[in-house]
Each structure stands twice: as C-alpha cells, then as structure tokens.
Amino acid sequence: xxxxxxxxxxxxxxxxxxxxxxxxxxxxxxxxxxxxxxxxxxxxxxxxxxxxxxxxxxxxxxxxxxxxxxxxxxxxxxxxxxxxxxxxxxxxxxxxxxxxxxxxxxxxxxxxxxxxxxxxxxxxxxxxxxxxxxxxxxxxxxxxxxxxxxxxxxxxxxxxxxxxxxxxxxxxxxxxxxxxxxxxxxxxxxxxxxxxxxxxxxxxxxxxxxxxxxxxxxxxxxxxxxxxxxxxxxxxxxxxxxxxxxxxxxxxxxxxxxxxxxxxxxxxxxxxxxxxxxxxxxxxxxxxxxxxxxxxxxxxxxxxxxxxxxxxxxxxxxxxxxxxxxxxxxxxxxxxxxxxxxxxxxxxxxxxxxxxxxxxxxxxxxxxxxxxxxxxxxxxxxxxxxxxxxxxxxxxxxxxxxxxxxxxxxxxxxxxxxxxxxxxxxxxxxxxxxxxxxxxxxxxxxxxxxxxxxxxxxxxxxxxxxxxxxxxxxxxxxxxxxxxxxxxxxxxxxxxxxxxxxxxxxxxxxxxxxxxxxxxxxxxxxxxxxxxxx
Numbered sequence: 452x453x454x455x456x457x458x459x460x461x462x463x464x465x466x467x468x469x470x471x472x473x474x475x476x477x478x479x480x481x482x483x484x485x486x487x488x489x490x491x492x493x494x495x496x497x498x499x500x501x502x503x504x505x506x507x508x509x510x511x512x513x514x515x516x517x518x519x520x521x522x523x524x525x526x527x528x529x530x531x532x533x534x535x536x537x538x539x540x541x542x543x544x545x546x547x548x549x550x551x552x553x554x555x556x557x558x559x560x561x562x563x564x565x566x567x568x569x570x571x572x573x574x575x576x577x578x579x580x581x582x583x584x585x586x587x588x589x590x591x592x593x594x595x596x597x598x599x600x601x602x603x604x605x606x607x608x609x610x611x612x613x614x615x616x617x618x619x620x621x622x623x624x625x626x627x628x629x630x631x632x633x634x635x636x637x638x639x640x641x642x643x644x645x646x647x648x649x650x651x652x653x654x655x656x657x658x659x660x661x662x663x664x665x666x667x668x669x670x671x672x673x674x675x676x677x678x679x680x681x682x683x684x685x686x687x688x689x690x691x692x693x694x695x696x697x698x699x700x701x702x703x704x705x706x707x708x709x710x711x712x713x714x715x716x717x718x719x720x721x722x723x724x725x726x727x728x729x730x731x732x733x734x735x736x737x738x739x740x741x742x743x744x745x746x747x748x749x750x751x752x753x754x755x756x757x758x759x760x761x762x763x764x765x766x767x768x769x770x771x772x773x774x775x776x777x778x779x780x781x782x783x784x785x786x787x788x789x790x791x792x793x794x795x796x797x798x799x800x801x802x803x804x805x806x807x808x809x810x811x812x813x814x815x816x817x818x819x820x821x822x823x824x825x826x827x828x829x830x831x832x833x834x835x836x837x838x839x840x841x842x843x844x845x846x847x848x849x850x851x852x853x854x855x856x857x858x859x860x861x862x863x864x865x866x867x868x869x870x871x872x873x874x875x876x877x878x879x880x881x882x883x884x885x886x887x888x889x890x891x892x893x894x895x896x897x898x899x900x901x902x903x904x905x906x907x908x909x910x911x912x913x914x915x916x917x918x919x920x921x922x923x924x925x926x927x928x929x930x931x932x933x934x935x936x937x938x939x940x941x942x943x944x945x946x947x948x949x950x951x952x953x954x955x956x957x958x959x960x961x962x963x964x965x966x967x968x969x970x971x972x973x974x975x976x977x978x979x980x981x982x983x984x985x
Contacts, residue, residue, distance in 0.1 A: 589834055
C-alpha cells in the first residue's frame, strides 16, 4: 500500500499518484518489482521481463514526465498482459503445451497501442488453457491463486485511511496449504497482478465473462467493451464472434484511461467499427433509468450476492434514478446457446494446431494422421479436447441445423431481448457478476470444468452473445468470508462513456475499501519528491 501521506482518497489512480504526490514511474517500478517477488506463489505470471529492462523504460518515462513530454496519460504505467495476446519476442503460450515454445513476430494491436503510449508491460499473465475455464485452474503452469486470503500480509482500510476491523486475512483454514480461494478465469493472472499492486492495469480477454469474473472476485473494476470497439488482431482466438479484449484496474479512471488509448478502428481487424453515434452520458444519476432483469436471479445465487445487488439498486434509487424490474425472457436459454456456439467455433479455431507450421510436434513418424493425432492429444488438455469433440459433433452435416443453426436463432432472440429493453426507455441494466464470492479450490474442483463454466457464466455471457459493453464495480467485502462482492452494469452498444460516468459515481458512493500488501510502503515524503522534480 502507499503510505498515508501520499495515498489518494479512494482507490489508487495512476495520474493522482503520479501528478498529485510527486512519485515518478521509476519509483513505481521499484515497487512493482518488489511485489512481483512477493506474489510468486500465487502463480500470476507466466513470464516477466528482466528487471534491468523494466527499470530502463521507467527511467525514460520519468524523464518524459519531468520534461512535460509524456506520450499519453498512461506513459510509464505498469501493465500486465494475458498470455493469449501476441507480444513480439516474448513467449505467448495460451497456458497450453501446444504453444509453450511459440514466440510471436508481431504485436497484437492493443499491445502495440499500449507500447506507443509509453505504457510499460511487465510480463504475461497466467490463464486457463486457451481461455477455456472460469476458475484459473487449468494451465500448464498450474493454477493461479486468489490474492485475497492467500497467506500474504495485507491491510484493508477505508477512504479515510482507517484500518477496518474484523477483516479476515488468513488462509481458508488455519495452517492449510493445499487449499485456497481460486482466482477466477480465464484471466485470473491478470486480476492477481492488479489486485496485488504489481501493476496499475492489465489486459485480459472476455468471451463469456473471463475478465469480469476474476475481476469481481478480486475487488477490481473491469470493462468488457462493445464487440468491435477494440481490435482482436493478435489476440489468439477462442470464439471469434464473442472474444473481446478487456481491461482491469483498481479504479474506473484507470480503466477509462487504458480503454481510451487502445480503442478504435484497426485495418487489421475487419470487425472493428466506428461508433455510429456519440455516446452522451447523462449529467447526473437523477432521472437515469436502471433496469433490474428478473431472469438474473437464478438458482445457486447466494444471499450475500442478492443483498449486494439490492443494496446498490437502493443507492441508485435514493439518488433519484428510476429503478424498475425488466424482463429478458430468453436469458435461461442463453447458456445453452453459448454451450453450442462456443465449442463449435473452438473446434474450427483449434484445427490450425497440427504441429506442422507451429505448435507442439512429437516424434511420431508412423503416418501423417498419427502425427496429427499425437500432437493434438499431448498438446491439448482434456478440457480443450472435449470442446473440440463437442464442436465437431454439432457441426456434422446431419447435426448442423439441429444444434448450430438453432443456437444462432436463440442468440438472435437473446440480442432482441436487450434491444427491447433499451426501446422501453431503459438506460442501463444492473446485475450481479457471479453467483457467489470466490469458492475454494476444493469446492471448485468438485465439479467438472464444463459444469462450473455453465454455472459461473450465467450473469456474464449474455452480454457477449449480444456484443454489449459491461462494467463491473466492487461494492463491499463479504461479512462471512471477507472476500469482495461486486455488481455489473450493462449498457447498449458503444455506451462505454455512460458506464464510466455511472461507475465513477458508484465508486465514490460505495467506497469499496483500499487494500494492499502491508510491506509495500514507499517511504518518501512529498516535499522531498517535489524538490527532486524541481
């Protein structure tokens, strides 16, 4: 955590820490490197850059800020990138043995935009293999552990910098080393990197909730943007029609800054578009029309999640917003639809990994077919192989219309439900993100990957089916487990600015606690930093 004398009101925001309190990128980089050393056991990173290279970049950024020649508002910001974004000269594995030796020769567009803006990329973060999972537990590098109650010493304080009493920070069970709270997936490593303070923001990818679920379980602000607002060029695909890059940070402001840098049309991605209209957010919460979709209240949702959802609705209503119940009648069918479309597109995307042009290649030489079979058997885990088999079954000629064709029709119905709600004069939807707080590894592992994904994605994947933007906001810590509870805002296409406005308002009124490692105090006086800058 930052020392009290330089701690901003609310969550740490890059510009306020940098400009308001005299710290420079080189100071923050030293802190980041120390934290990376402390969180090794959480398995957040698959690879980190050399510390000398990172320090050299931070010094350059410091020089630019001092000379008022910064490239952008995020110049010098430390950022982590999920291991399915291509980054030239750095391993990009997708958490899979199939790509464990793959080193791209080009940057993903969003990565290149970050580099051009002066951001400093720390390294690549751990993930479920090829993004298939909601737990962060299925990677060749091993599972990623949740930062909260991981055994690390950390502090939780309110916005007045008063330490909160009664917050449980110990492990799941006293002395237990073989169980932990899961990070969430598939972008679990990116969430841990931000929550720990190793970086200010991170990139993940979101196909059915893979940014929002781990973000919610770590008390982070996350954005799943409108499909087409960010380039997917260089993002190794899972489901082309639903994949989007997403952003995680501790504050709405930092998410908005990063999104502002990486958004825009890309000639390398034909699915990116210029917004057909300018999003003009309401000037106040008063009069804002908020919908509460009744279908999002589903079996398995905990009382704490329901109460949090209700509490936030009350906060908005008391501020003058018009909160009303709405219906998205095809929501119960959306997860079934997703369970057909996802493996169908997966089977097509995974066909490229045969071990000839790139990817794992075994010593099998009996025949070409045997080589393909062994490469794919050893290169993919059981989850990936299972989705490939399911997808190929759905796409068989005799099954195509019964499964894939019907799923496309249901997807259109899900999209139409949202259109009808917006037409009924609703500005935004308020929903839960997950059904519970982060489960333990033992609890999560008691069910198979497919069942867990179906369960955890209930509130998140409809936005992917419809291509809509969604923002998650942390609300409070659970009274029973001291783990974060969050809510989700969903808006019409290209309504990110409206989401940011309301998210900033909620952030200020909900005042989710500040948190950080106890030992990470940068002992510098503001006056000393000011003299050095002069």
